[in-house]
Amino acid sequence: MSLMPILKWLRRNFVVIAGLATLAYLILPNVVVMVFSFNKPNGRFNYSWTRFSTDAWKDPCGVADMCGSLSLSLQIAFWATIGATVLGTMIAFALVRYRFRARGAINSLIFLPMAMPEVVMAASLLTLFLNMGAQLGFWTILIAHIMFCLSFVVTAVKARVMSMDPRLEEAARDLYAGPVQTFLRVTLPIASPGIAAGALLAFALSFDDFIITNFNAGSTVTFPMFVWGSAQRGTPVQINVIGTAMFIVAVVVVTAGQFIANRRKNSAKA
Amino acid sequence: MTALAEAPAAPTVRKASTRKRLVPYWLLLPGILWLIVFFALPMVYQASTSVQTGSLEKGFQVTWHFQTYWDAFKEYYPQFIRSLLYAGTATLLCLLLGYPLAYLIAFKAGRWRNIVLILVIAPFFTSFLIRTLAWKTILADGGPVVHALATLHILDVTNWLGWTEGSRVLATPMAVVCGLTYNFLPFMILPLYTSLERIDSRLHEAAGDLYATPATTFRKVTFPLSMPGVVSGTLLTFIPASGDYVNAELLGSTDQKMVGNVIQSQFLRVLDYPTAAALSFILMAIVLIMVTVYIRRAGTEDLV
Numbered sequence: 001m002s003l004m005p006i007l008k009w010l011r012r013n014f015v016v017i018a019g020l021a022t023l024a025y026l027i028l029p030n031v032v033v034m035v036f037s038f039n040k041p042n043g044r045f046n047y048s049w050t051r052f053s054t055d056a057w058k059d060p061c062g063v064a065d066m067c068g069s070l071s072l073s074l075q076i077a078f079w080a081t082i083g084a085t086v087l088g089t090m091i092a093f094a095l096v097r098y099r100f101r102a103r104g105a106i107n108s109l110i111f112l113p114m115a116m117p118e119v120v121m122a123a124s125l126l127t128l129f130l131n132m133g134a135q136l137g138f139w140t141i142l143i144a145h146i147m148f149c150l151s152f153v154v155t156a157v158k159a160r161v162m163s164m165d166p167r168l169e170e171a172a173r174d175l176y177a178g179p180v181q182t183f184l185r186v187t188l189p190i191a192s193p194g195i196a197a198g199a200l201l202a203f204a205l206s207f208d209d210f211i212i213t214n215f216n217a218g219s220t221v222t223f224p225m226f227v228w229g230s231a232q233r234g235t236p237v238q239i240n241v242i243g244t245a246m247f248i249v250a251v252v253v254v255t256a257g258q259f260i261a262n263r264r265k266n267s268a269k270a
Numbered sequence: 271m272t273a274l275a276e277a278p279a280a281p282t283v284r285k286a287s288t289r290k291r292l293v294p295y296w297l298l299l300p301g302i303l304w305l306i307v308f309f310a311l312p313m314v315y316q317a318s319t320s321v322q323t324g325s326l327e328k329g330f331q332v333t334w335h336f337q338t339y340w341d342a343f344k345e346y347y348p349q350f351i352r353s354l355l356y357a358g359t360a361t362l363l364c365l366l367l368g369y370p371l372a373y374l375i376a377f378k379a380g381r382w383r384n385i386v387l388i389l390v391i392a393p394f395f396t397s398f399l400i401r402t403l404a405w406k407t408i409l410a411d412g413g414p415v416v417h418a419l420a421t422l423h424i425l426d427v428t429n430w431l432g433w434t435e436g437s438r439v440l441a442t443p444m445a446v447v448c449g450l451t452y453n454f455l456p457f458m459i460l461p462l463y464t465s466l467e468r469i470d471s472r473l474h475e476a477a478g479d480l481y482a483t484p485a486t487t488f489r490k491v492t493f494p495l496s497m498p499g500v501v502s503g504t505l506l507t508f509i510p511a512s513g514d515y516v517n518a519e520l521l522g523s524t525d526q527k528m529v530g531n532v533i534q535s536q537f538l539r540v541l542d543y544p545t546a547a548a549l550s551f552i553l554m555a556i557v558l559i560m561v562t563v564y565i566r567r568a569g570t571e572d573l574v
Contacts, residue, residue, distance in 0.1 A: 019374030022367045023389060026455060029404035030393050036407065047407050087301035098294030106298065109305050115505070115561055116554060117513020119530045123537050123550045124312035127319050130543075147308040150301055208397050210516060211530075215537065227399040231520055235403060243400040250395030254388050 030247055037240035044234025056237035060245075063236040066226055070242060073223040076138070077207035080145035084206075085199045087146070088153025089191075095154070096161045113151045121148065122215035129216060136218025144216050145206040152205060153198035160194025320547035330543060342548045346532050350552070353528040356443065356518075357511035360450035364458040364507045365500065367451070372462035372499070373492075377471070390459050398453055402520050405449050409439045409521070441523035449517035457506040465499030466492070501568045505561060512557055529553055 010017065036046055040053035061067040091110065094100065113121065125147070129140055168190065172182040210224040217225060227239055320338060324330035343350070375386050393401060408415055416439050419425045428434040433444040469492065477487040493500075515530030529549060536546035 015370050015373050016378060018367075018370035019378075022371040022455070022459075023386065025367065025452065026393055027389060028408065029401040029452065030396055032404040032407050033396060033400055036404070047403075048410060087304060090297040091301040094294040094297035098297070100294040100298070106302060109302065109310065113305070113309055115509060115558070117509055117530070117557055119513040119515065119533050120550045120554045121309065121312075123533055123546060124316035125308060126537065127315040127543070127547060128308070128312040131315055143308055147304060150305065154301075204394055208394070210399060211513075214534070224397055224399050227397060227403070228516075231399070231403060239400055239403075243396040247392065247396045251388065251392050254391065258384050258388070 033240050033243045034247070037237060037244045039237055039240075041237065046235045046237050046240065056241045060238050060241045063238045065221065066223075066236070066238055066242070069221045069226040070223045072138070072220070073207055076141055076145060076222065077203050079142055080149055080206040081199050081203045083142070083146040084149035084153050084202045085195060088150050088198060088202075089157050089195055091150075091154050092157035092161055092194075095158055110151050110154050113148055114155075118148070118211040119215075122212040125212070126215045136216060137220045140216045140218070141213055141220065141222065144212045145209060148209075148212060149202035149205050152201050156198035156201060157191065157194045160191055160197075164190050316547045316550065319543050320551055322544050326541050335544070338544050338548045339552065342545050343552060346529065346549060349527055349529045349532050350556070352526070353512050353530065353553075354556070356447050356450060356526075356528060357508050357514075359447050360454065360511050361458075361504050361508045363447070363451040364455050365504060368455055368458040368462055368503065372459050372466055375459075375463050376466035376469075387463075390456055394456060399516065399520075402449055402453065402516060405445070405452065405521055406440065409445055409448070411438055411440060415439070440521065441526070443522070443526055445521040446517050446526045446528075449521045450511045450514060453514075453517065454507040454511055457510075458503040461503040461506065462496060462499040465496045469495050497568065501565065505564070509557055509561065513553060 036049070037056060038052050038054060039046055039049055040051050040055060041048070042050050056062075095103075095107075122144075125144055129136060134140055164187075169182055169186055172186045173179075177185065208224060210228060213222050214225060214228070221229070223242075227235075230236060230239060318332055319330070321332060321334050321336060322330040323333045323335045323338075371386075371390070375383055375390070379386050407413070410416070416425075416437065419428075419439070420437060425434055425437065425439075428444055429436070433447075434442045439445050439448075473491050473495070474487055477491050482490065513530045515528055515534050518526050518528045518531055530553075533546050533549050533553070536542045536549065540546075
């Protein structure tokens with residue numbers, strides 16, 4: 001008798017409960033990473049809780065080669081973001097604004113890298129580099145990252161450019177703005193949220209990429225490759241420190257971005 | 271008079287318009303060239319490698335040895351089947367787990383919407399390898415999760431199904447599928463949310479006014495309208511999951527190796543390039559065929 005109201009409540013709030021359970025499943029590993037950054041493990045592996053310690057936080061670069069790999073990953077992500085964003089934005093504008101030949105072929109060339117298991121692209125790119133006798137390292141990683149980030153930037157920018165009102169640019173031209181001026185003062189600012197979204201996505205994809213990098217890096221070690229290697233040799237607590245710090249920085253940046261966007265929206269309303 | 275004045279102007283106009291006509295090609299050129307050289311051309315090289323024979327010392331020659339494909343498939347078909355099975359299960363789980371959360375964000379979160387969205391994206395910013403390693407802690411032998419599963423007799427069921435072994439979850443199919451589901455869940459949630467958010471809430475009201483129960487409204491209105499999200503979400507989950515080797519390596523044992531593991535070890539450790547290239551081509555063909563059939567049947571063509 002007393003179970004009925006509970007069951008009814010459960011049924012009414014099923015979506016909320018199931019949704020929050022999924023959210024917990026998504027967040028749980030981040031919590032574990034954070035908690036275990038304060039661990040002092042006995043052995044080489046940081047998988048079971050021993051005792052509380054802030055040692056790793058006091059000496060985040062205390063592990064050989066780790067911070068070097070981190071800075072390499074940041075550099076590659078930076079240049080890959082710039083490369084993919086510039087090339088991808090150009091393609092997106094061409095696709096939305098112009099008519100040209102071979103549109104179908106170009107569309108599938110952009111879609112295919114996203115519809116391909118990463119390991120296939122990784123293996124085939126390595127075949128190319130081996131055949132060309134290219135030296136594997138920074139440049140081959142950068143080339144690979146620009147390649148797989150490109151399609152994602154195109155998709156993000158294209159969505160934004162497609163939803164732009166072309167009358168705004170016509171209005172600018174009617175007011176005697178030249179093509180360059182129209183582009184810089186009207187088109188680019190309106191497209192910028194899409195470009196920013198594409199760039200952020202490219203940065204995240206490049207920084208966190210493991211599979212393609214692992215194939216095409218030679219003996220160069222990026223941060224994800226360092227983590228992969230440590231899973232075999234022994235995981236230093238400092239990995240969790242970096243993971244936690246990255247998480248906090250990202251949450252702060254995204255929240256600040258939301259806050260600024262909201263304020264701008266509110267001030268536009270007022 | 272006017273005709274005379276206009277005549278000399280014509281060539282410049284034409285020159286300007288040819289230049290204008292070339293604009294899209296200049297915009298496309300660098301990016302498309304990049305994709306041709308570093309995406310399409312490697313496929314050609316890989317195709318050629320897959321029909322070569324030889325050895326690392328003497329070098330490889332194209333001998334049109336298609337036997338490699340058959341041999342590779344014959345030797346590694348369990349890994350292929352496992353990959354498709356694990357990736358399919360993970361995709362289904364992502365849909366079942368992700369749909370309620372996407373629905374929650376789109377219709378019920380109210381002013382919490384942005385915060386929940388940030389929480390969905392935030393895990394991305396910690397390297398996925400570190401997060402996958404965290405599952406080793408969560409699913410550790412004798413840990414709270416395994417203990418709870420054993421107490422609730424869930425382990426008995428999964429043992430009977432062959433998903434787990436004894437009192438362990440780590441190094442079993444369940445651990446690998448759990449890791450795959452976790453890693454690709456945001457790729458399911460975000461497209462689902464985008465297509466749910468576009469649904470006009472008045473349609474729900476209209477369904478209610480026409481005496482549809484909430485369940486019927488969901489079945490006849492909400493779910494069909496969210497189909498584009500379901501299609502792109504399942505593709506974004508299944509494709510990377512089918513080629514993944516990280517979860518199988520970190521959370522599984524040798525009995526859970528997927529085809530990605532084989533390609534990786536053939537390419538980087540065994541250095542048997544023809545076999546690796548053939549395997550990777552078979553995987554590509556299987557995925558492309560499945561994706562094409564799926565998109566045709568689901569009837570959503572404008573995914574890009």
